[in-house]
Amino acid sequence: MTTPKNNTLLRALLRQPVEYTPVWLMRQAGRYLAEYNETRARAGNFLALCKNRDFATEVTMQPLARYPLDAAILFSDILTVPDAMGLGLYFSEGEGPRFERPLREENEIRALKVPDMNTDLRYVMNAVSSIRTALDNQVPLIGFSGSPFTLACYMVEGRGSSDFRQIKTMMYQRPELLHHILDINAQAVTAYLNAQIESGAQVVMIFDTWGGALSHEAYQEFSLRYMEQILSGLKREQDGARIPNVIFTKGGGLWLERIAESGCDAIGLDWTVDIGDARRRVGDKVALQGNIDPLVLFAGPETIKVETEKVLTSYGSGNGHVFNLGHGISQFTPPESVTTLVETVHSFSRQFH
Amino acid sequence: MTTPKNNTLLRALLRQPVEYTPVWLMRQAGRYLAEYNETRARAGNFLALCKNRDFATEVTMQPLARYPLDAAILFSDILTVPDAMGLGLYFSEGEGPRFERPLREENEIRALKVPDMNTDLRYVMNAVSSIRTALDNQVPLIGFSGSPFTLACYMVEGRGSSDFRQIKTMMYQRPELLHHILDINAQAVTAYLNAQIESGAQVVMIFDTWGGALSHEAYQEFSLRYMEQILSGLKREQDGARIPNVIFTKGGGLWLERIAESGCDAIGLDWTVDIGDARRRVGDKVALQGNIDPLVLFAGPETIKVETEKVLTSYGSGNGHVFNLGHGISQFTPPESVTTLVETVHSFSRQFH
Numbered sequence: 001m002t003t004p005k006n007n008t009l010l011r012a013l014l015r016q017p018v019e020y021t022p023v024w025l026m027r028q029a030g031r032y033l034a035e036y037n038e039t040r041a042r043a044g045n046f047l048a049l050c051k052n053r054d055f056a057t058e059v060t061m062q063p064l065a066r067y068p069l070d071a072a073i074l075f076s077d078i079l080t081v082p083d084a085m086g087l088g089l090y091f092s093e094g095e096g097p098r099f100e101r102p103l104r105e106e107n108e109i110r111a112l113k114v115p116d117m118n119t120d121l122r123y124v125m126n127a128v129s130s131i132r133t134a135l136d137n138q139v140p141l142i143g144f145s146g147s148p149f150t151l152a153c154y155m156v157e158g159r160g161s162s163d164f165r166q167i168k169t170m171m172y173q174r175p176e177l178l179h180h181i182l183d184i185n186a187q188a189v190t191a192y193l194n195a196q197i198e199s200g201a202q203v204v205m206i207f208d209t210w211g212g213a214l215s216h217e218a219y220q221e222f223s224l225r226y227m228e229q230i231l232s233g234l235k236r237e238q239d240g241a242r243i244p245n246v247i248f249t250k251g252g253g254l255w256l257e258r259i260a261e262s263g264c265d266a267i268g269l270d271w272t273v274d275i276g277d278a279r280r281r282v283g284d285k286v287a288l289q290g291n292i293d294p295l296v297l298f299a300g301p302e303t304i305k306v307e308t309e310k311v312l313t314s315y316g317s318g319n320g321h322v323f324n325l326g327h328g329i330s331q332f333t334p335p336e337s338v339t340t341l342v343e344t345v346h347s348f349s350r351q352f353h
Numbered sequence: 354m355t356t357p358k359n360n361t362l363l364r365a366l367l368r369q370p371v372e373y374t375p376v377w378l379m380r381q382a383g384r385y386l387a388e389y390n391e392t393r394a395r396a397g398n399f400l401a402l403c404k405n406r407d408f409a410t411e412v413t414m415q416p417l418a419r420y421p422l423d424a425a426i427l428f429s430d431i432l433t434v435p436d437a438m439g440l441g442l443y444f445s446e447g448e449g450p451r452f453e454r455p456l457r458e459e460n461e462i463r464a465l466k467v468p469d470m471n472t473d474l475r476y477v478m479n480a481v482s483s484i485r486t487a488l489d490n491q492v493p494l495i496g497f498s499g500s501p502f503t504l505a506c507y508m509v510e511g512r513g514s515s516d517f518r519q520i521k522t523m524m525y526q527r528p529e530l531l532h533h534i535l536d537i538n539a540q541a542v543t544a545y546l547n548a549q550i551e552s553g554a555q556v557v558m559i560f561d562t563w564g565g566a567l568s569h570e571a572y573q574e575f576s577l578r579y580m581e582q583i584l585s586g587l588k589r590e591q592d593g594a595r596i597p598n599v600i601f602t603k604g605g606g607l608w609l610e611r612i613a614e615s616g617c618d619a620i621g622l623d624w625t626v627d628i629g630d631a632r633r634r635v636g637d638k639v640a641l642q643g644n645i646d647p648l649v650l651f652a653g654p655e656t657i658k659v660e661t662e663k664v665l666t667s668y669g670s671g672n673g674h675v676f677n678l679g680h681g682i683s684q685f686t687p688p689e690s691v692t693t694l695v696e697t698v699h700s701f702s703r704q705f706h
Contacts, residue, residue: 163647165651169651171648172649172651172652172660173653215624216627219625251625271568272567294516295525299525300526303526332518
């Protein structure tokens with residue numbers, strides 16, 4: 001058991017006492033940092049960064065060198081699992097992720113297999129081990145995956161979508177086919193996150209980017225249910241240490257009571273929810289991670305300070321809060337804004353602990 | 354006072370008794386109808402349809418000829434007001450609305466003026482009168498506008514956005530500038546909807562397409578507040594008849610209690626909310642309009658029927674429900690799906706009244 005020197009994040013996720021509110025940022029290693037762009041240029045492209053352990057380690061460490069963040073997060077993509085299933089992940093400049101071979105035909109869907117973590121996804125485990133070595137137990141490392149439904153959206157649509165017409169047509173016309181994809185995805189993500197834990201991830205997070213596009217009822221049946229399947233199969237301990245987990249459904253603010261019953265340790269919140277209201281709704285069941293609007297970082301330091309303090313004050317006194325943005329940091333964010341945010345969280349939050 | 358022969362919609366919006374639940378569909382005159390595409394081809398493009406009273410009347414009437422809908426809605430665009438302010442609305446194929454001259458400079462913002470309803474927006478009032486004549490009092494006519502915040506999004510961004518970086522930068526850096534735009538927009542929309550009412554609109558609806566992109570607090574300050582300003586200036590009666598209003602914030606399900614206090618008669622709901630929960634949350638204050646996932650119309654008739662019945666059953670017995678989709682109908686919808694939906698609403702809902 002190797003507890004990080006700064007284990008504030010782990011304690012906050014488990015609702016244990018902390019001295020201040022820990023903070024990390026979704027997509028904290030990213031294009032808003034000049035050093036990231038420099039490494040990416042050397043690697044050639046985004047996927048080459050993910051697939052090479054040295055590059056992945058280098059960019060994971062970059063935000064920690066600039067800011068006193070309370071966690072590192074594995075540099076990777078939410079879509080590594082379907083890529084390993086053979087769908088052919090690629091990125092077209094400015095248009096987000098795409099798959100060369102989207103899943104549309106029943107025979108392709110029935111042929112879908114859980115990839116082998118030791119071969120097809122070995123590069124991710126190598127990156128996890130390498131980052132842990134580089135971190136030298138300073139702060140914990142977060143591993144992650146996309147949720148089964150979010151993976152299925154990209155797998156069926158072949159890309160992001162504004163209306164999710166392909167996957168929803170399948171959902172309403174052939175629900176058993178979609179359930180088949182989701183079950184395979186849930187099995188694969190369970191194995192994937194467990195392999196990350198065995199390789200050194202100390203927290204795991206499931207990103208459900210598109211669950212919020214579903215109706216309240218379909219969300220439970222097609223997204224939450226499969227995250228619950230993963231949670232029930234996740235390793236909760238490794239080498240004597242508890243491994244907390246977080247689930248984050250963007251646009252899921254209406255469903256927090258149900259998400260809190262999923263068996264997760266913490267819920268990620270986007271910025272549309274008042275975190276104080278969210279806390280009252282979920283009670284003592286789970287920790288909360290979030291939730292400032294990432295666009296606040298485009299304001300001046302005084303406004304960043306005020307808005308950060310509002311989130312901390314809304315959560316209020318006591319355990320169970322991890323500060324984060326409500327979504328990934330924008331590539332256009334001025335890096336000095338992050339300095340202001342992190343300093344404010346660390347200093348202003350002490351009164352609440 | 355000229356009550357429509359079928360005034361079920363008006364009664365439902367005012368929470369008065371009805372014999373069945375009325376139904377209309379957002380974007381019911383649209384590209385899923387072959388006859389619409391034929392008229393549009395004759396007109397040349399979408400804006401030419403909006404700006405010519407005969408074309409606007411023709412397409413408004415088309416869905417009523419196919420389906421026994423309980424309302425007509427003015428064929429127009431949510432962005433006519435900023436177009437009349439001189440920003441130059443245009444549509445690039447497949448990319449949604451854009452403005453030639455987005456608002457970025459302070460001097461342009463300070464120069465913004467409420468357009469003249471009798472000249473700049475005369476074409477809309479002409480369409481309203483012409484449609485009323487064509488309707489011959491069969492069903493009521495709904496007029497509408499975009500909300501002040503939604504108009505401002507397009508005015509400042511110049512187009513739709515995934516992160517609203519321009520307008521949120523203004524919101525967090527120069528809130529007084531955004532408030533100025535929103536105040537002018539609210540004044541303009543008030544005059545615009547009142548002019549529609551005077552020309553014959555029997556219901557008015559405010560579409561707040563992008564309010565859901567805001568934080569809970571910013572939503573109140575930058576979107577809801579200006580819809581309240583409009584509601585307080587709206588004509589509530591015309592020629593002795595009550596003119597009900599509806600406000601619809603897509604993604605606003607978290608904030609229904611506050612929206613219900615705005616002074617509106619009815620709230621439009623997207624499909625992420627359980628309408629039964631929504632009804633419990635708003636109590637007797639307002640009617641509710643919605644809220645089936647528009648993608649349900651891609652299923653077979655049996656599923657459409659089941660899903661439609663679920664929404665009606667969730668709302669339950671009593672007054673105050675107008676059936677609608679949770680968002681505009683997709684251009685790829687099979688027209689026969691709408692037949693199934695409308696028939697199901699009309700027959701299955703009788704038990705609740």
